[in-house]
Amino acid sequence: MPILSIKKLTKSFGGLMAVSNVNIEMEKGELIGLIGPNGAGKTTVFNLLTGIYEPSSGTITFYKDGVGKEIQGLKPHAICKEGVARTFQNIRLFKDLTVLDNVRIAMHKNVKYGLLSSFLHLPSYYREEKEIVEKCIELLKVFNLEHKKNEYAKNLPYGEQRRLEIVRAMATDPKLLLLDEPAAGMNPAESQKLTELIAWLRKEFDLSILLIEHDMSVVMKICERIYVLDHGMVIANGAPEEIKSNRRVIEAYLGEDVNNA
Amino acid sequence: MEQFLQQIINGISLGSIYALIALGYTMVYGIIKLINFAHGDIYMVGAYVGYFCMTFLKLGFLPSLLIAMVFCTLLGVTVEKIAYKPLRDSTRIAVLITAIGASLFIEYGTMFFVKAGVRSYPDMTGLLVKQFRFGDIVLTMQQIIIVITTVLLMILLQFIVKKTKIGKAMRAVSMDKDAARLMGINVDSTISFTFAIGSALAGAAGVLVGIYYNSINPLMGIMPGLKAFVAAVFGGIGIIPGAMIGGYIIGTIEVLVSGYGNSMYRDAVVFAILILILIVRPAGLLGKNTREKV
Amino acid sequence: MKKVLESSVTKKIISLSLTFVIVQILIYVNIINSYLQATLATICINIILAVSLNLITGFTGQFSLGHAGFMSIGAYVCAIITMRMSTIQGFILGVLLGAIAAAIVGFLVGLPTLRLQGDYLAIATLGMSEIIRVIFLNMKITNGAAGLSPIPQFVNWPWLFVFTAGTVLLISNFLKSSHGRACISIREDEIAAEAMGINATKYKVIAFTVGAFCAGIAGAVYASYFYFIKPDLFGFLKSIDVLVIVVLGGLGSISGSILAAILLSLISTYLQSFAELRMVLYALILIIIMIFRPQGLMGSKEISLSMFNNLGNRLTFKKGRT
Structure with a gap:
């Protein structure tokens, strides 16, 4: 196929x-x-x-x-x-955001709650946000980056930045x-x-x-x-x-x- | 028909002034990718220097013009050194905000010294008040002086940019700052020189507008500054002939809108043209489209 | 986890109600007299404007110089409605329609112009707000250059509080959501954001429209509190005013915007009779901040209770060492 x-x-x-x-x-x-x-x-x-x-x-x-x-x-x-997801040759992470946020952003395309819920923080917001964080942590664990989830992306060593790029691409499923x-x-x-x-x-x-x-x-x-x-x-x-x-x-x-x- | 020709003559006179200011915008943008918001205010300062020379020092038109140009050159270079140079490696947005700051500083600093009120240039005498009539069309000596001065300055500018060593350096820096530096070009002084030339032209425009419209005030630079920027974008920002063409077109359109439509709407029309150009052809009349390399 | 969430919501509610009650009491015992109340209104309006501009410029990274234009739409729509329908319902309708009108214009303007990069967008939005001003100058219903007055006054402290706290809460909620993060990712790296499935144009337009909506609210509140509006109040300089607040507070910090709005509103009240000096000061603030502290007072950080805890810890740590 x-x-x-x-x-x-x-x-x-x-x-x-x-x-x-x-x-x-x-x-x-x-x-x-x-x-x-x-x-x-x-x-x-x-x-x-x-x-x-x-x-x-x-x-x-x-x-x-x-x-x-x-x-x-x-x-x-x-x-x-x-x-289709990709990484970049000249690393293009969201440098000033945390590792977790970098991954969370890539999960956006599967988020179901709407604008209203994001303005008012309705129950669907809390439910889905919790799921997103759990999924991110799972993925970060796979790449052995979980302990750095609150670190800013720009502060990671070079090799870990490359790995985070892959995690981020993987997060788009x-x-x-x-x-x-x-x-x-x-x-x-x-x-x-x-x-x-x-x-x-x-x-x-x-x-x-x-x-x-x-x-x-x-x-x-x-x-x-x-x-x-x-x-x-x-x-x-x-x-x-x-x-x-x-x-x-x-x-x-x-x-x-x-x-x- | 005669009315139309008259409007075109007026439009070209106004357009000359826009073109002179637009040149400064376009050169600075070409070299450091900055919309130098303070540029319109340098033009305002030029008008004031001309006013003081003529009113208090009783100097003639030409010496006043030259003094204003020299003064504006110094001011432009100073602004660049103090406000923009420390930010050479900052984000575009940071430099743009600084430029707005510099603009406000010159406007209200000037206002602090000369007060907010409108001042009038002394009455012109002799040659300067001569008028030529062709049927119903009036051509004033001031208009002739504006156009001649503008054309002469533009020829001089073309000569500097195309034929001199510093002009070559300017073109090199605008293409690739780092490569230019590696080739032994002093990038900082080239940028300063660009500001110097642009400011001198703006200073000249200030004096010309003083003898043409007669009244000046500390905030007079804002609108013509913005319109000159529109002219620069219209012609293709960074391109010198583009700024000239853009200046003349914007000036003529503005005069035609005031003449045939509603003069209250002339500013709105200019900005509408800007938005239209940005959407339809952001590179401008003579520009080429470019993309970010990934 | 759930407990933490709930407690942060509780904390928010407590601190907001405290602010409301304390100010209400101060007004009641006349410590905040009518003169200071005008300052209070200015502060609140500036907070709404700054926080909403921060959403566009600080968080989404789209440089707008047209905020005063959106504000003027809110102000005029609300004024025109309340002058014909001088009831509290009319006022609420006015604020709502004013904000919606501003949002619609924001949407229509944003759709084509947000494709432009950085400084081009700044100039386009500036042009847009000038066009709006010229239109108001020439319309009959807006009474041209003379402006509208007297506009029925409905805004008092409770209303100010509702609109200000409401805007701040909505926007900070939004920023903590996936949609908000999508906006922030555009500021960070538009190409990477697109490659990760973020529709950059869509989220730019959303940020722009929401920002315009809130600016419309600010305008409506302004019209109803100060009962007099004219086109020149909403010129280029008003947009700059808001920009100074956002930059001083920190691009990307809500609490920074609030802090800076309070600070600058107080300063400009004191310098009211020295207009030129005030503007020179603003100019210097812009230049000095950009050169020495481009991230503003707060950077992209927010004031939080844990910050005070950290500070406390550091202090005790230092004491322990000496």
């Missing part, structure tokens, strides 16, 4: 083709890596997928329970409501999770732990994950399939072993040794 199907996706800024004619097919439950040299257009693909940019042409179909829906050109919040360089800036031990966490997440929450990562050890270890982007185009896709020995990929990385990982 497919979860995501990207067809002929193209985005140009002025005359520059940031992404051109990209096709990506993703099955439900897959963990796919998206790699490529700097400026290859990986993050642009994420921005197109999450509605931050509108594609110049092409379609993005997202499948929920086997039913497909074209989501290109929808607003980011609408795409999030469909069940996604079917498809887009991780933009989750291991960036982590030391080998931390990124090893993160790798395990991502693999575990997928199983536990029945997720499909699309992952941008520079750390080849992470990508090669956990991804079933890998798409390689260069100059906005897909130059290869396949299992990690195939990618490692692909001539075009090696050329694109020229000097960066894929085999080393």
